[in-house]
Amino acid sequence: xxxxxxxxxxxxxxxxxxxxxxxxxxxxxxxxxxxxxxxxxxxxxxxxxxxxxxxxxxxxxxxxxxxxxxxxxxxxxxxxxxxxxxxxxxxxxxxxxxxxxxxxxxxxxxxxxxxxxxxxxxxxxxxxxxxxxxxxxxxxxxxxxxxxxxxxxxxxxxxxxxxxxxxxxxxxxxxxxxxxxxxxxxxxxxxxxxxxxxxxxxxxxxxxxxxxxxxxxxxxxxxxxxxxxxxxxxxxxxxxxxxxxxxxxxxxxxxxxxxxxxxxxxxxxxxxxxxxxxxxxxxxxxxxxxxxxxxxxxxxxxxxxxxxxxxxxxxxxxxxxxxxxxxxxxxxxxxxxxxxxxxxxxxxxxxxxxxxxxxxxxxxxxxxxxxxxxxxxxxxxxxxxxxxxxxxxxxxxxxxxxxxxxxxxxxxxxxxxxxxxxxxxxxxxxxxxxxxxxxxxxxxxxxxxxxxxxxxxxxxxxxxxxxxxxxxxxxxxxxxxxxxxxxxxxxxxxxxxxxxxxxxxxxx
Numbered sequence: 001x002x003x004x005x006x007x008x009x010x011x012x013x014x015x016x017x018x019x020x021x022x023x024x025x026x027x028x029x030x031x032x033x034x035x036x037x038x039x040x041x042x043x044x045x046x047x048x049x050x051x052x053x054x055x056x057x058x059x060x061x062x063x064x065x066x067x068x069x070x071x072x073x074x075x076x077x078x079x080x081x082x083x084x085x086x087x088x089x090x091x092x093x094x095x096x097x098x099x100x101x102x103x104x105x106x107x108x109x110x111x112x113x114x115x116x117x118x119x120x121x122x123x124x125x126x127x128x129x130x131x132x133x134x135x136x137x138x139x140x141x142x143x144x145x146x147x148x149x150x151x152x153x154x155x156x157x158x159x160x161x162x163x164x165x166x167x168x169x170x171x172x173x174x175x176x177x178x179x180x181x182x183x184x185x186x187x188x189x190x191x192x193x194x195x196x197x198x199x200x201x202x203x204x205x206x207x208x209x210x211x212x213x214x215x216x217x218x219x220x221x222x223x224x225x226x227x228x229x230x231x232x233x234x235x236x237x238x239x240x241x242x243x244x245x246x247x248x249x250x251x252x253x254x255x256x257x258x259x260x261x262x263x264x265x266x267x268x269x270x271x272x273x274x275x276x277x278x279x280x281x282x283x284x285x286x287x288x289x290x291x292x293x294x295x296x297x298x299x300x301x302x303x304x305x306x307x308x309x310x311x312x313x314x315x316x317x318x319x320x321x322x323x324x325x326x327x328x329x330x331x332x333x334x335x336x337x338x339x340x341x342x343x344x345x346x347x348x349x350x351x352x353x354x355x356x357x358x359x360x361x362x363x364x365x366x367x368x369x370x371x372x373x374x375x376x377x378x379x380x381x382x383x384x385x386x387x388x389x390x391x392x393x394x395x396x397x398x399x400x401x402x403x404x405x406x407x408x409x410x411x412x413x414x415x416x417x418x419x420x421x422x423x424x425x426x427x428x429x430x431x432x433x434x435x436x437x438x439x440x441x442x443x444x445x446x447x448x449x450x451x452x453x454x455x456x457x458x459x460x461x462x463x464x465x466x467x468x469x470x471x472x473x474x475x476x477x478x479x480x481x482x483x484x485x486x487x488x489x490x491x492x493x494x495x496x497x498x499x500x501x502x503x504x505x506x507x508x
Contacts, residue, residue, distance in 0.1 A: 052416045052430040055442035092389040093413060099458040100414040100451035120486045123395060126471030135464040138183070138457075139475050141404045143238060145334045145379040147296075149304030152203075152237040155184035156475065157394060157460055159452075160385050160408035161207050161242070161310070163191025165255050165264045166423070168440035170448075171432045174415045176202040177445060178452025187406060190242050190253060190278060193230050194267050200449075204235045207310070208298075209242040210252060211278040213268035222284040224301055226269075231302035238335070239298055241309040243282070243291075246339035246386050248348035249312040249357040253278040258426040259435045288318075288325035296331045308335035310385070313363035314356075316370075320507075323374045327508075332379045336371075337406065338364045340386025360386035361400060365499040368401025373507030377401075391462030399478045399495055414455040415448040 038059055045051075045058035098105040113120060144151025159179060164172045172194060179186045179202035187205040188197055192214025197204055208227075211220065215227035231239060244250060255264070255276040265272035285291045291309070299307045313319060326332045340360025358366070364384050371377040381404065384397035388407040397405050413419075416430045428434040431443035467475060470482055480495035487493055 049444035049447045052442040052444070052448075053418065055444075056429060056431065056439055092410075093419070096389060096410050096413040096455060100455040102451075102454045102458070105458065116486070116489060118486055118488055121392075121396065122484050123392065123466060123470055124482055124484065125469045128471050129469045130471060130473060132465050132468040134473055135468045136474070137461055137464050139460070139464065141381060143306045143308075143335050143381050143404075145306075145332050147299060147304075147331065148306050148334050150302075150306070151334075152185075152306050154238070154404055155182070155456070155460075156404045156463075157388075157456055158184045158205070158404070158406045159186040159411045160388075160406035161187040161189040161205075161240075161245070162408050162412070163189030163255075164194040164196060164267065165191045165259055165435075166433060168428075168431055168434055168443065169194075169196050170440045170443040170445050171412075171415055172196040173199060173445045174443065174448035175411060175452055176200045176204075177449035178414075178456070179203060181449060181453035182456040184456055185237060187240065191255070191264070192267050192269075193233070193236070194264075198233070198235055201235055203237045204233075205238045205240055206230060206236045207240045207242050209278050210280065210282050211268070211276070212284075213270070216269050218269075220279075220283070224297070227298070228301050231298070231305065236302075236305065238306040238308065239302055240335075240337060241282075241291075241295070241298070241307070243309050243311040244314070244339070244357075245310070246312045246341050246357055246360070248352040249314055249339075249341065250280055251348065251352050252280045256424060256426065261435055264435070288321045289329065291322060292325045292329050292331045292333075295333050296329075299334075306334035308333040308337060308381075308383075310337035310339055310383075312339045312341055313358040313366055316366060319367065320370060323370055323376060323507075326376055327374060332376060335381040335383055335403075336367060337383040337385055338367050338402075340364075340384075342386055360384060361396070361499075364397065364400045364402055369499070369502045370507070372504055373502045375505040375508060391459055391464075391466050394459070394463045395466050395475075395478060396483055396495075398475055399480050399483045400499065410455065410459075411452060414452045416443060416451075 042058040045054040048054065095105055139156045140153045141156060142151055143154050159175050166189065167175075173196045176186050176197055177200040180200045185203040185205050186197065188207050190207050190209025190211060190213060193204065193206055208215065212222045214230055215223050217223045230236065257273050257275050260270070260272055260274060260276055262272040268276065270276050285294045295307050295309065299305065311319075338360065340363060341357025342359050364382070368377065368382055371380055371382070382402045383404050383406055384400075384402035385406040385408070387409065388394060388397065388405045389410045394405050412432055415432060417432045418430055420429050422428050423433040426434050426436055428439060431440035434440055463475075467473075467478070472478065480499055480501065483495040484492055485495065485498060
């Protein structure tokens, strides 16, 4: 019995017994009078739609908000911490909630960080800042190389890869409806395209992983015919081959048996109620040339839609080899998504999360520099993915060479994620990462889709305000020299000093 059902049952039992005993022992009526406010509060919690934690845990859920109201820092013990036990991104979490709820996101008392600690970063503003109205508040990026016949005009901020199965039905619906409202795209994750990705007709980036879910044979290999069925859907705007991901590069994914329902199994093309593993690497290609040829095949079979691949940078010579294969074949992807080793919203081994894969800023700068050095950047858009929360994070990624960004963690928080760290247990209390129907039903799709759209709109607005404050009129004017980083008490360097620009074609 879940908490909501239990509350209703206990309420009914309490009222019935109290009423029956009243005729025998009149003083019992005072117990009903004392419990009535709690009963009314519980039924209000069940019917309201803004707070998932209260819908799933009526009355009891208020304890979280009481603790937070009395001493906000108490909540740090219920969230993700680093190796020293310090709360991670607490300020960003509050900012995301505020923007998603469309409430004031300004803060008093100045900078919320220690500006003299090593690692603090900031942008240079201009004495001649331009009017914010002169900067497009909804910047878009055209994705599509000369090989592409159906280019896509993408928002600068999109939903990063998260699969149905890992996410609940209601979470997927909320994200896609939010993407439709805000005119941005949702990456399906490697779990394929579900009916819930299509219901609201929001734009999709279909991700194909090593398990080829949704386009696989019974043996688990790539099936071109099944690929065509989904690739030609109107909602699918871009297709991304997942080579590796920041959370666990080189590891492959897993869908626990508890989450692998018959419905999800049918969508993925696997048997239900078993652990579903994604292999560590692809079977459709095993070297750079085969990867490039696979990209060409997918572009042809999708009738010319933008095709790209996602990876967390590892051995740098392997990325260089891919660039050489592009030159030798004359074939280029339309985009490359660079995921940081610090990214990832799903469960992963601690060693992989903490100690494998190049972090986003280093990997992004390397990818951009390599593409420029080989004269390939003009044909390829770069997408940055990995802990993108704020307008400054977008600006920093663009300064390093990205053309656009994707965010997963912030979008999860926008639909109510409280970082309970139960993503892999099927017991997510706010219904975001569970297939438990009782828990997911607490997540109201209409309310949370609005919050996703709010977060997207307000974060891009913040980004364009930063651009204007820097005296720039467009995002593509951002350069590495606009970002500063403190390396020590008496040492500050600009990003163009930390990551020097290469000469175009210098690696040819």
